[in-house]
Amino acid sequence: MGLPLTGCHSYEHYVQDLARAEAFYTKSLGFKRIGVSTAKSEAQDGMRRLVLAGGRKIHVILSQPLKDWSVAANYLRAHPEGIGFLNFRVSNLAKAVEFLKPRRATFLYDPQVVRDDQGEMAQIAMASALDDVNYRLIDDSRYSGFGPSFEMQERAGSYDSPLGFTEIDHFTANVRTLQPLTSFYRDVLGFEKFWEIEFHTNDVNPNLPVGSGLYSEVYWHPASNIKFANNEPIAPYFRNSQIDIYCRDNRGSGVQHVALLVPNILKSMDKLHAQGCKFLAAGDSYYEKVPARLKNSGFTGAIREDMKALASKDILIDGSAKGYLLQIFSHELSRQFGDAKAGPLFFEVIQREGDEGFGGGNFRALFETIEIDQIAMQKVAAQLPLETI
Numbered sequence: 001m002g003l004p005l006t007g008c009h010s011y012e013h014y015v016q017d018l019a020r021a022e023a024f025y026t027k028s029l030g031f032k033r034i035g036v037s038t039a040k041s042e043a044q045d046g047m048r049r050l051v052l053a054g055g056r057k058i059h060v061i062l063s064q065p066l067k068d069w070s071v072a073a074n075y076l077r078a079h080p081e082g083i084g085f086l087n088f089r090v091s092n093l094a095k096a097v098e099f100l101k102p103r104r105a106t107f108l109y110d111p112q113v114v115r116d117d118q119g120e121m122a123q124i125a126m127a128s129a130l131d132d133v134n135y136r137l138i139d140d141s142r143y144s145g146f147g148p149s150f151e152m153q154e155r156a157g158s159y160d161s162p163l164g165f166t167e168i169d170h171f172t173a174n175v176r177t178l179q180p181l182t183s184f185y186r187d188v189l190g191f192e193k194f195w196e197i198e199f200h201t202n203d204v205n206p207n208l209p210v211g212s213g214l215y216s217e218v219y220w221h222p223a224s225n226i227k228f229a230n231n232e233p234i235a236p237y238f239r240n241s242q243i244d245i246y247c248r249d250n251r252g253s254g255v256q257h258v259a260l261l262v263p264n265i266l267k268s269m270d271k272l273h274a275q276g277c278k279f280l281a282a283g284d285s286y287y288e289k290v291p292a293r294l295k296n297s298g299f300t301g302a303i304r305e306d307m308k309a310l311a312s313k314d315i316l317i318d319g320s321a322k323g324y325l326l327q328i329f330s331h332e333l334s335r336q337f338g339d340a341k342a343g344p345l346f347f348e349v350i351q352r353e354g355d356e357g358f359g360g361g362n363f364r365a366l367f368e369t370i371e372i373d374q375i376a377m378q379k380v381a382a383q384l385p386l387e388t389i
Contacts, residue, residue, distance in 0.1 A: 012085035041149035046070030053159035080343035118145035178232035185219035323354015
């Protein structure tokens with residue numbers, strides 16, 4: 001028996017400024033407010049919360065602290081704004097707990113069952129190896145609403161994204177050391193390893209006075225297709241890695257980005273650019289190297305989209321023997337808002353055309369682009385001292 005996961009329910013984004021966060025999600029990403037916390041839940045939980053839909057299968061809970069003792073306040077004392085809960089559906093909570101207990105899952109509370117005029121909902125939450133990011137399991141198979149803490153203006157699952165977002169493709173996390181987190185996925189949750197990559201900018205030029213790299217592993221739950229990508233920095237120049245810089249900016253490990261799946265990335269990007277969402281540039285030389293990189297990846301087909309159109313929107317291209325994928329990454333919310341307190345969370349937009357991987361060829365291109373950006377912002381030195389004694 002495995003963990004009876006069936007899909008993603010939502011994620012919870014803790015914020016200091018609820019109006020600013022809602023404006024970004026709705027105006028820049030095309031989400032829509034569909035629910036708000038009840039007066040009873042606000043008094044009980046010490047938070048004001050909004051439910052936003054980004055598509056039929058995409059929901060975010062924005063939570064702002066009203067009281068210093070709230071979960072949101074505790075999170076925001078330790079970190080800038082960011083994701084503190086990942087919520088997933090299970091077909092049977094009792095069976096999920098039965099699976100997790102002998103694997104030493106660390107539960108935050110006993111199973112909670114609520115019965116109201118919408119039916120019965122059961123849930124439990126557990127700590128993870130991702131610092132202050134917790135995982136919640138929800139059995140709402142006998143519940144018609146989103147959650148008992150909310151008054152809903154629209155039914156969850158009924159909103160079609162005007163930008164084409166259909167579901168969350170994956171979550172990506174950054175940590176300073178990967179082993180505890182991958183052990184959590186494998187040994188506690190029972191997930192399987194899906195993909196991995198390791199590289200360093202010094203691989204190409206070992207004489208560089210500075211550089212950075214990462215090791216990444218993706219774990220997944222095959223029955224539900226839920227995937228988590230996870231990154232750690234690697235030597236040399238560990239502290240120059242964008243992964244370690246994220247951990248410093250976030251004051252700990254956390255969710256680096258949320259990947260949103262679309263059927264037509266060119267149409268989606270037209271609307272995202274028009275709505276003011278800012279994305280990373282691919283770099284002048286990126287598209288010159290695409291044909292050789294696709295060939296080396298084993299891709300032998302044809303890219304259906306016009307290459308000039310992809311280049312004009314800085315959309316990255318990668319492939320494998322199974323097909324290709326198109327992806328682009330937004331600026332961090334701290335850059336979108338010009339405020340470090342908004343945190344280092346960002347978003348990926350991805351279109352898959354047969355390739356279920358994670359853009360291995362793009363990893364390096366993206367990494368180098370962010371590295372150049374971070375040097376320009378003076379987040380890293382041109383040459384770093386080694387931590388020797």
